[in-house]
Amino acid sequence: MDKIKVRICSGSRCFMQGGSDLLSYAEFLDEGISSQCEFEVCNCLGECRKAGESDHEPPFAMIGEKVYGDMSPQKLYKVILEQLKC
Numbered sequence: 866m867d868k869i870k871v872r873i874c875s876g877s878r879c880f881m882q883g884g885s886d887l888l889s890y891a892e893f894l895d896e897g898i899s900s901q902c903e904f905e906v907c908n909c910l911g912e913c914r915k916a917g918e919s920d921h922e923p924p925f926a927m928i929g930e931k932v933y934g935d936m937s938p939q940k941l942y943k944v945i946l947e948q949l950k951c
C-alpha cells in the first residue's frame with residue numbers, strides 16, 4: 866500500500882496561523898499511523914492567495930491529492946484516518 870503523502874504548508878501565513886502546531890503534532894502521531902504517511906513540509910500551496918474564493922483559512926495542508934484549510938491537529942488526524950480507511 867502506498868503511503869499517504871501529507872504536505873504541511875510552512876508558508877508565512879500558514880505558519881503564523883497555526884501551521885507550526887501541525888509540524889510539531891505530526892512528529893508525535895502514533896507510529897502505526899505515521900508509518901503509513903509520508904510527511905513533507907512545503908512552501909506556500911497558493912491557497913492563501915485565493916481570498917474570497919474559498920471558505921477556508923490558513924493553515925493549509927495537502928493530504929493525498931486534496932488541500933484542506935482551517936487545519937488543526939485534530940483535523941489533520943481525522944483526515945489521515947479517513948484516508949487510511951479508503
Ligand code: FES
Nearest residue numbers: 874876879909913
Ligand atoms: S502560506 Fe500556506 S497556502 Fe500560502
